[in-house]
Amino acid sequence: MKVALVLPLLTCAAIATPVSIHDTAQSPFGAITAAKYPGFDLDLDALRLVQFEGQTEPVLVTELAKIQAKAQGVAFFDVTDTLGLGSRAHLRDAQKTFPAPRHPDGVHSVLENLEIQNLRENLEKFTSFRNRYYRSDTGKASQKWLLGKIKEITRNSASKTLRDVISIQEFLHPWPQSSIIARINGSLTADDGVIIISAHQDSTNKWPYLPAPGADDDGSGTMSILEAYRALIASDFHPERAVEFHWYAAEEGGLLGSQAVAQAYEDCDVNVVATIQFDMTAWVKNGTREEVGIITDFVDPVLTEYNKKLVELYLDIPWVATKCGFACSDHASWTKAGYPASSLIESQWENNNREHAHTTHDRYDVSEEFSFSHMLEFSKLAVAFAVELGGWQR
Ligand SMILES: [Zn+2]
Numbered sequence: 145m146k147v148a149l150v151l152p153l154l155t156c157a158a159i160a161t162p163v164s165i166h167d168t169a170q171s172p173f174g175a176i177t178a179a180k181y182p183g184f185d186l187d188l189d190a191l192r193l194v195q196f197e198g199q200t201e202p203v204l205v206t207e208l209a210k211i212q213a214k215a216q217g218v219a220f221f222d223v224t225d226t227l228g229l230g231s232r233a234h235l236r237d238a239q240k241t242f243p244a245p246r247h248p249d250g251v252h253s254v255l256e257n258l259e260i261q262n263l264r265e266n267l268e269k270f271t272s273f274r275n276r277y278y279r280s281d282t283g284k285a286s287q288k289w290l291l292g293k294i295k296e297i298t299r300n301s302a303s304k305t306l307r308d309v310i311s312i313q314e315f316l317h318p319w320p321q322s323s324i325i326a327r328i329n330g331s332l333t334a335d336d337g338v339i340i341i342s343a344h345q346d347s348t349n350k351w352p353y354l355p356a357p358g359a360d361d362d363g364s365g366t367m368s369i370l371e372a373y374r375a376l377i378a379s380d381f382h383p384e385r386a387v388e389f390h391w392y393a394a395e396e397g398g399l400l401g402s403q404a405v406a407q408a409y410e411d412c413d414v415n416v417v418a419t420i421q422f423d424m425t426a427w428v429k430n431g432t433r434e435e436v437g438i439i440t441d442f443v444d445p446v447l448t449e450y451n452k453k454l455v456e457l458y459l460d461i462p463w464v465a466t467k468c469g470f471a472c473s474d475h476a477s478w479t480k481a482g483y484p485a486s487s488l489i490e491s492q493w494e495n496n497n498r499e500h501a502h503t504t505h506d507r508y509d510v511s512e513e514f515s516f517s518h519m520l521e522f523s524k525l526a527v528a529f530a531v532e533l534g535g536w537q538r
Contacts, residue, residue, distance in 0.1 A: 181353040183280055183281035183282065184277070184279055184280050184281075184352070184353060185279045185280070185319065185320055186207065186277075186279045186280075186352060186353075187207060188206065188207050188208040188211075189206055189207065189208070190206065190207045191204050191205070191206060191207075192204070192205055192206070192207055192210055192222050192224045192398075193222070193223050193224045193227070194210055194213075194220045194221070194222050194223065194224075194398060195220055195221040195223050195471075196213075196218065196220045196470075197219070197220075197469075197470035197471070198470075202221075202223050202227075210222065210397075210398065211351070211352060214348075214350070214396070214398075215350040215351070215502075219469060219470055219471040219472050220398050220470075220471050221398055221399050221403065221471050221476070221477075221480070222397055222398025222399070222400050222403075223398075223403070225318065225400070225403075225404060225407075226403040226404060226406075226407045228407065229403055229406060229407045229410065229477070229480050229481055230410070230480045230481050230482055231410075232410055232413075232482070233410075233480075233481060233482020233483075234482070236482050236483075240417065240418070240444070240446065240447070240484050241446065242418065242446065242447065242450045242533065244453075245453060245454060245457055245528070245532045246532070247531050247532055247535070247536055248457070249538070250381075250531045250536045250538055251457075251458055251527060251528050251531045251532065252458075253379055253538075254375050254376055254379040254381060254527045254531060255375075255458065255524055255527060257375040257378050257379050258371060258372070258375045258520055258523050258524065258527070259371070259375075260516050260517060260520050262367075262370075262371050262374065263367045263368070263371055263516045263519050263520060263523070264508075264516050266293065266367050266370060266371075267359060267363050267364070267367045267508055267516075268508070269289065269293075270286060270289070270290070270363050270366065270367065271357040271358065271359045271363055271507065271508065273285060273286040273289075274355050274356075275347055275348065275349060275352075275354070275355055275356035275357075275358070276321070276345060276346045276347040276356065276358055277321075277346065277347065277348050277349075277352050277356065277396075278317075278319050278320070278321040278346045278393045278394035278396070278397055278400070278401070279319045279320060279321070279352070279397075280320070280321075280352075281320070283320065283321045283346060283347075283393075284320040284321050286321075286345065287314075287321045287322055287324065287345060287393065290324060290345055290366070290370075290391060291312070291314060291322075291324055293370070294312055294324065294326050294370070294373070294389075295312055297370070297373070297374045297377070298310055298312060298326070298377060301374055301377045301378040302377040302378075302380075303380050305382075306328070306377055306380055306381075306382065309328060309329040309331075309382070310326065310327065310328050310329075310377070311325075311326070311327045311329075312324070312325070312326045312327075313325050313326075313327075315401075315404070315405055315408075317393055317394065317400070317401060317404055319393070319394060319397075319400075321345075321346060321393040321394065321401075322393055323345075323390065323391060323392045323393045323401040323402075323404070323405055324345070324390070324391040325388055325389070325390050325405070326373060326388065326389040327386060327387070327388045327389075328376075328377070328381070328382075328383055328386065328387045328388075328534075329386055330383050330384050330385040330386040330387075330534070330535075331382050331383065331384050331537070332384045332385065332535075335384060335385045336415045337385045337386065337415045337416075337417040338385070338386045338387075338388055338409075338414060338415060338416050338417060339383075339385060339386065339387045339388065339417055339418050339419075339529070339530060339533045339534045340388050340389075340390055340416060340418070340419040340420070340478075341369050341372065341373075341387070341388070341389050341390070341419075341420055341422075341526050341529060341530060342369070342389070342390040342391070342392060342402070342419060342420070342421050342422070342474055342475075343362050343365035343366045343368070343369050343390075343391055343392070343421065343422045343423065344362045344365070344366070344391070344392045344393075344394075344395030344396070344401070344402070344423060344473070344474055345362070345366050345391040345392065345393060346358075346362075346392075346393055346394055346395055346396050346397075346401075347361065347362070347363070347396065347506070348396035348502055349502055349503060349504065350502050350503070354504060355504045356502065356503075356504070356506065357504070357506055357507050358506050359426070359506050359507050359508040359510075359514065360424050360425075360426045360427055360490070360497045360500065360501060360506055360508075360514065361423070361424050361497070361501040361502065361506055362395070362422070362423045362424060363508075364422075364424055364425040364426035364427075364490070364519050364522075365421075365422035365423050365424060365425050365522070366391055367519060368422050368425045368519045368520070368522040368523045368526060369389055369391075369422055369522075369523070369526045370389075371520070371523045372389075372523045372524075372526035372527045372530065373389050373526075375523070375527060376527060376530055376531075381530070381531065381534075381536060382536065382537075383530065383531075383534030383535055383536060384534065384535030384536065384537060385417065385533070385534050385535055386534075387530045387534040390402075390405060392405065392474050395423075395473065395474050396502075398471070399471055399473075399474055399476060399477050401474070402474035402477035402478070403477040403480075405477075406477040406478050406480070406481040406483070407481070409481070409483075410481045410482075416478070416481075416483040416484075417484065417533065418444075418447055418484050418486070418529070418533050419475065419478045419483060419484065419485045419486065420447075420451065420475075420485075420486045420487070420488065420525075420526070420529050421473050421474050421475040421485070421486070421487040421488070422487075422488055422522055422526065423472075423473040423474070423487065423488075423489060424489050424490045424496060424497060424501070425488070425489075425490050425518065425519045425521075425522040426490060426497070426508070426514050426515055426516070426518055426519050427490045427491060427495075427496060427497035427513055427514060427515070427518070428490070428491065428513055428515045428518050429491060429495040429496075429497075429513055430512075430513055432491065432492075432495045433462075434461045434515075434518060434521075435461055435462050435463060435464045435491065435492070436455050436459065436461060436462070436463045436464070436488060436490075436521065436522070436525065437463075437464055437466045437488060437489035437490060437491050437492055437493065437496070438451055438452060438455070438463045438464065438465055438466065438486075438488060439466060439467065439468050439472075439475070439486070439487040439488065439489060440465050440466065440467055441467040441468065441469065442470065442471075442472075442475065442476050442479050442485075443475055443479060443485055443486050443487055444479070444484035444485055444486060446484070447484045447485070447486045448486050450486075451463075451486050451488070451525070451529070454525060454528040454529060454532065455525060457528070458524055458525070458527075458528040459521050459524050459525060460521065460524075461518075461521050464491075464492050466489065466491075466492045466493045467493060468487070468489060468493055473487055475487035488522065488525065490518065490522075497513075497514075
């Protein structure tokens, strides 16, 4: 079904303008939920345009139908606000290449500064919000806490000269929870490239009104890259090329936050050189080998090979190739936009923590299988990605 929508006009300095689709039909839950679940800005009757695997055209479904599909394990893009994403992908260079890793001293100097205790402390706080649903008050509050933590870390860890080249911004969306972008400018003005390291900050229960601590999905990835950011700036990392850390809102709503960001970058013709997504980094299933799952579908194959080298050079555990399916996490938004994207997960797909994901049991204290040292291995990879692809003349 084709539906004409008016897309918001974006400027390259500013960010997405809210688009709302109002629907007056009453949902079977509408009246009840409004009274029973205060603090949610969620209209179950709202119409959304959704792209499922294998469909050439998006389909119009209600928010409720979208939630039900998700609960059944069906992944999708909600393209309501980003119908044009990827329309200019063909204008960019075809295949990118990446130089062989050449900054071992720089990477190792940062790895020494990683601290496992920070992962634990920050995740403890982050999972204390009732849920981090992108259309909830607590999802907004958790986002504000994360923003404050990034600012605090930057104040406390970065030198004055480094602080001068760091910006920390909220990327606003039509729902309460913002995405967050922390950027370290590159020192080479001739290089307009950007390296992006990302995770999603939101969480959900299968039924969004229920509690969702989201410790593994994706509190773990959120904290793995936050600790990488802290260690990098504490090591006075001045990249040659801009390095950005993104914490997306609304991944669980159909990759909404990352699509909005990717759309804005595409509209502004930003030269995104490489992206890497960290979604679930904590679980080591009993009886399995501890390893880094390198996702091989809907990613850039050359960048994915590059990440295998980084794991071999800088991590204490091996990689394993695995697949996670259509629209399974935010890297898919960058792939759709035609930018080199890569993605990681805690294990081979079949050994991940999906038993607890999207339930009230996605907690760090639910099992010994939840491992902070495993999360730290992913921090190492984020550090290596930043230094090797961002460059660093020390
Ligand atoms: Zn996730």
